[in-house]
Amino acid sequence: MTVAVVILLDGVLYAAVLFLVAAGLTLVYGVMRILNIAHGSLYALGAYAGTSLVLVYLKTGGPAPLMYLALLAGAVVAGAIAGPLVERLLLRPIYGREEVVQLLVTYSLFLILEDVMKLLWGVDPYYVAKPYAFLGTVTIAGVRYAWYQLLLIAVALATGVLVSLAIRGTRLGRMIVAVTADREISATLGINVGRVYTLAFTAGAILAGLGGALVAPLISVAPGISVEAIVLAFAVVVIGGLGSLEGAALGALIVGITRAAAVQLFPEIELATVYLIMVAVLLFRPRGLFGEWETRRI
Amino acid sequence: MRGGKALPLVAAAVFGAAPLVLPGWVTFLLTLAVAKSVMVLAIALLLRGGLVSFGHGMFFAAGAYTVGMAMKWGGMREAVVLTFLGVLAAAAAAALLxxxxxxxxxxxxxxxxxxxxxxxxxxxxxxxxxxxxTDGIGIRTPTILGVMPERESLRLVMYYFTLVMTLPAFYAVHRFWTSPLGFALRAVRDNEVRVEYMGTSVARVIYAAYVLSGALGGLAGILTGFSVGHIVPDLAYWTTSGEFVFVAVLGGPASIPGPLVGSIAFEFLKSYAYKYAAFTWQMTLGVTMLAIILFMPGGLWTIYEGLARQGRQWRLSWKRTG
Amino acid sequence: MATVLETHGLTKSFGGVLAVDDVSVAIAPGEIVGIVGANGAGKTTFVNLVTGYLKPDRGRIIYLGRDITAHPPREVTGLGVARSFQIPQIYASLTVLENVLIALAAREGQSLRAWAPLSTRVREAEGLILLEPFGLTEHAARPVSELPQGGLKLLDIALASALMPRLLLLDEPTSGVSSAEKFGVMDTLVSILQARGVTVIFVEHDMDVVTNYAGRVLAFSEGKILADGAPGVVLADPAVRKAVLGWA
Incomplete structure (x- = not known):
């Protein structure tokens, strides 16, 4: 019973973070048909920026609850700076090129960002436990959880709802949907496709950064976290279907709970279980659970 | 081949004589570079079909670990048999995946x-x-055709062993590129629809290329394992594969010598970079790769080809005026 | 065997629009059939259905007495059906001759051979002969990317004919080919195909080409066959003239 509760709660917690990162990845793919291998680095960037801002804020001795604002601000600022920069300078020249070229370019970006972060923050791990410890704990069905973990789940949920409302309800959201469906037609309808790309990529970067910043108080922020993030986020979007937000949510839950179960029951093959599920999904639904079959062109 | 018939002979002579004049540590680096060039060749093969694998390290590891475990648990020592076994295992893994x-x-x-x-x-x-x-497996010195190499000449012997094992791989890939299947793979990159409308299965073409590429990856892993004497799980880590992708792009995937040139350049650069640029090494790789993709898609080998072309033109004009 | 190709009630719609609507037609061996119709009349969709590029919603396709409905292009091609495309589908990074050699190897069932060379003396000779009627022999060694648009179009047809099909479908074979070359190429191509006994179905906008080379014309309108018969009769039909050419 206790194990089941742990698996469920841990799983949902993993899923919350994974969803944020994967939602960004899938959004960017949906709009510009580019799978950003450096997406994990944007997650790491958010984690570093959020952590640093909280550490700086705590030194000023301001009221403690505001540190959560600092955490979020770090992620948003990092994404808002890195997003347009990367999209304008690096991705713009390669739209419409072969997928291989696009993959190689975002892989180059991954390599560059890894070292940029090492130069900015060094290689020693950062810990910032204050946001985590500050809220205290709660006991659920005999298992002690930090309020922060529950808060994280709530924030991810709210972000998901907000993003999906924004896509349906705002002008920008509708433009994103239009560009996703057909770039050429959108352009003839007078939509500034270039601007939509910049905004969508920036939104994706901010989502990744949010995931990183929110999870930062639970982990040690160090080189290497970006690699793990991109590999897991990829599994999530493949299971859910590349380009689908609902798919990212479902995929995140599947991966999150699988991973939590594996950690409890078969710790040796934790990562392997996630991929075994991914392979199983692909065998039966080659484009993922919510994936669309690409229409064939002559 | 554009390089003509002389190029492979000159290359064989240079590589054959190299360790006789080079210091020992250079010979060792060269051994590693030659061994790894087979892996680069495997990646380049797929790249030319418009496919990039960020996980080919698994075949590298499959080959190396087959040898490691056959030594550790099976007590085998014969390098030729072990190599054959490892390549077979890697090819089988690729055939399954x-x-x-x-x-x-x-x-x-x-x-x-x-x-x-x-x-x-x-x-x-x-x-x-x-x-x-994480400790991995130590690879003991193997016997080669039943003969145990002397300790003093070990480095030299492993170099020549690697070279001899690499030659058939390069020759096979050369044959592959001029064969119907090799052209079919390039055709797949250009236009899958037309390939299917010729009655050829795109999936089968890719499958065949994948198995060949996996076998080559296995061979590279085995040879690297022999020369380093130690194998670790990191061989299968995706960033290891990524590094090989980088080298393939660096050397130029469209030529046979490209992977070898790229691999040698990379191995020597890396040995310096670890000392002088530990924090900016990956960044250097990234920037270099971007520059190559955007400005020199043929890789380092295009420099040679450009020079060779200029050379020919220069000789021609010299003949005309002279 | 009485027919090469039969379709029975062939139907395909895209998002509620009927592109091909209950088309039944029978084509005899050696016939050269021209398909005419306005844009969106369902001509290309018909070709795509027959060659397996699209799956029909309803209806059957019989080739040489064999049901090939919804068989994928690779299988249909394997049975002796080849096609060319409105937008040329060629291998842009290879040379003209290499394109044809690949087609020849495919026809021989040798595509998956990994050790023998693609370019043998026999294949090269055959390839050059194949390129001849298209005026591409002198460009054989050139990269495809250097060909003009008309040349690409002709290469696309050459690739289809290299497969030695029994049924050849050509989607607008002369669009993009200069009017100076058009008739010369069609003359040689049609006489070669006729000599080989190939059944040809070609979609065409140029009515002069249709009149000159088709033995039978199918006029498509809104997914249906409006008229079917000899070119002189069909193209003189006022209903066809109105639907296809927009004037009577």
Whole structure:
């Protein structure tokens, strides 16, 4: 019973973070048909920026609850700076090129960002436990959880709802949907496709950064976290279907709970279980659970 | 071949004589570079078909670990037999995974390879009672055709062993590129619709290329394992595969010598960079790769080809005026 | 065997629009059939259905007495059906001759051979002969990317004919080919195909080409066959003239 509760709660917690990162990845793919291998680095960037801002804020001795604002601000600022920069300078020249070229370019970006972060923050791990410890704990069905973990789940949920409302309800959201469906037609309808790309990529970067910043108080922020993030986020979007937000949510839950179960029951093959599920999904639904079959062109 | 018939002969002479004049540590680096060039060749093969694998390290590891475990648990010592066994194991692994992977292209192909290689990595890491976990497995000096190399000449012997084992791989890939299958693979990159409308199965073409590429990756892993004397799970980690992708792009995937040139350049650069640019090494790789992709898609080999062309023109004009 | 190709009630719609609507037609061996119709009349969709590029919603396709409905292009091609495309589908990074050699190897069932060379003396000779009627022999060694648009179009047809099909479908074979070359190429191509006994179905906008080379014309309108018969009769039909050419 206790194990089941742990698996469920841990799983949902993993899923919350994974969803944020994967939602960004899938959004960017949906709009510009580019799978950003450096997406994990944007997650790491958010984690570093959020952590640093909280550490700086705590030194000023301001009221403690505001540190959560600092955490979020770090992620948003990092994404808002890195997003347009990367999209304008690096991705713009390669739209419409072969997928291989696009993959190689975002892989180059991954390599560059890894070292940029090492130069900015060094290689020693950062810990910032204050946001985590500050809220205290709660006991659920005999298992002690930090309020922060529950808060994280709530924030991810709210972000998901907000993003999906924004896509349906705002002008920008509708433009994103239009560009996703057909770039050429959108352009003839007078939509500034270039601007939509910049905004969508920036939104994706901010989502990744949010995931990183929110999870930062639970982990040690160090080189290497970006690699793990991109590999897991990829599994999530493949299971859910590349380009689908609902798919990212479902995929995140599947991966999150699988991973939590594996950690409890078969710790040796934790990562392997996630991929075994991914392979199983692909065998039966080659484009993922919510994936669309690409229409064939002559 | 554009390089003419003389080029392979000159290359063979240079590589054959190199260790006689070079210091020992250079010979060792050259051994590594030649061994790894087979892996680069494997990646380049797929790249030319418009496919990039960010998980080919798993075949590298499959070859190396087959040899390691056959030595550790099977007590085998004969390098030629072990090499054969390892290549077979890597090819079998590719033949199995190819059933799933050959159905995909582009992003999915790249990332599925990455994902599966991460599973292999995790398994190698976690099944430590078989694989030695993070400590890996030590590869003892093998016998070569029954003869145990002398300690003093070991480095030299391993160099020539690597060279001799690499030659057939390069020759096979040369044959492959001029064969119907090699052209079919390039055709797949250009236009899958037309390939299917010629009655040829795109999935089968990719599958065949994938198995060949996996076998080559295995060979590279085995040769690297022999010369380093130690293998670790990191061989299967996706960033290892990524490094090989980088070298393939660096050397230029469209030529046979490209992977060799790229591999040698890379191995020597790396040995310096670890000392002088530990924090900016990856960044250097990234910037270099961007520059090559955007400005010199043929890789380093195009420099040679450009020079050779200029040379020919220069000789021609010299003949005309003279 | 009385027919090469039969379709029975062939139907395909895209998002509620009927592109091909209940088309039944029978084509005899050696016939050269021209398909005419306005844009969106369902001509290309018909070709795509027959060659397996699209799956029909309803109806059957019989080739040489064999049901090939919804068989994928590779299988249909393997049975002796080849096609060319409105937008040329060629291998842009290879040379003209290499394109044809690949087609020849495919026809021989040798595509998956990995050790023998693609370019043998026999294949090269055959390839050059194949390129001849298209005026591409002198460009054989050139990269495809250097060909003009008309040349690409002709290469696309050459690739289809290299497969030695029994049924050849050509989607607008002369669009993009200069009017100076058009008739010369069609003359040689049609006489070669006729000599080989190939059944040809070609979609065409140029009515002069249709009149000159088709033995039978199918006029498509809104997914249906409006008229079917000899070119002189069909093209003189006022209903066809109105639907296809927009004037009577």
């Amino acid at each position: 190819g059933l799933l992977i050959a159905r995909y292209r582009g992003i999915f192909f790249a990332m599925l390879n990455m994902a599966i290689s991460m599973v292999v990595y995790a398994v190698l890491l976690k099944l430590y009672w078989v694989t030695g976990g």
